[in-house]
Amino acid sequence: MALLHRADIRPSKLELLAAWLPTRDWYEGGGDVTRVAAYRFDDPAGQVGIETLLVRSGDGPVHQVPLTYRGAPLDDADEWLVGTIEHSVLGRRWVYDAVGDPVYAATLAEAILAGTGQAEEYFEVDGRREVRPPNMGITSDAPVADPPTIGAVRQVVDGDPTLIVTDALELGVIRRPGSVAAPAGATLTGTWDDVRAPLAYAAPR
Template identity: 85%
Template sequence: MALLHRADIRPTKLDLLAAWLPSRGWYVGGAEVARVAAYRFDDPEGQVGIETLLVRGGDGPVHQVPLTYRGAPLDGADEWLVGTTEHSVLGRRWVYDAVGDPVYAAALATAILAGTGQAEEYFEVDGRREVRPPSMGITSDTPPVDVPPVGAVRRVVDGDPTLIVTDTVELAVIRRPGPAAAPAGATLTGTWDDVRAPLAYAAPR
């Protein structure tokens, strides 16, 4: 489960993305970035926030941007840093393009290969749990299997799709979800509004 906080965040996630996305070769869109939908994964250690945003820049296509939120810098991941924010509850947060974060790689592999799905999101309100309905759904097309430890992220090829190579699995993250030929491997599919499209793929090494 993902505990959310009613907090002020400066700059906002969309402000960060509006400044960062134009630097990506796979981004097609304007400077005004709007949220379309989102889903989250759980970090078993409870230390890293893992959220994937679907956003659109102006009249451009929908883009998938997985992010991780950390309370301290991730060693060796400067090239994946989107920026930092000040969170009124949690303090300074380092925001990363999650494709370079091993915690995201492990969560994505588990969601696809073990079928764990997305995290339930909730607020604590007067000691009660208030669940926030999801803005989209995700499903895996493969029978669940045991997922070996992913280990380190060994290589990232930043394109569309973005390839993530780890010790035990190769992952592909679709940056502009839509009709596309599927690479070999199990598929994570997303549904939002009236759209159904592949989001990511996984194949054991």
């Protein structure tokens, strides 16, 4: 489960992305960045926030941007740093393009291969949980009972799709859902508004 905070965040996530997205070769857009939908994964250790935003800029296509939020810099990951934010509850947070974060790779593989789904989001209100309904759905078309351990992340190839190469698997993150067909195999599919499109896939190495 993902505990949310009613907090002031500066700069906002969308402001951060508005500066960072134009530096990506796979980005197509112009104008203000707006949120379309989002989903989260759980970090089993409870240390890293993992959120994937679907955003668009102007009349451009929807882009998938997975992010991780950390309370300290991630070693050897400067090239994946989107920026830092000041969170009124949690303090300074380092925000990474999640494809370069091994915690994201492990949770993405579990979502695709084991069908773990998205984290339930909730607020703490007067000592009780107030659940926030999801604004999109994710499903796996090929969950297995005993998915392999992915091992270490060996390489990340940025693009559309962005490829995360691990010891056991190659994970593909589709940056513009609907623009790239997922190859045959285990696929994570998203549904939002009236759209259904592949988001990511996994293939054994």
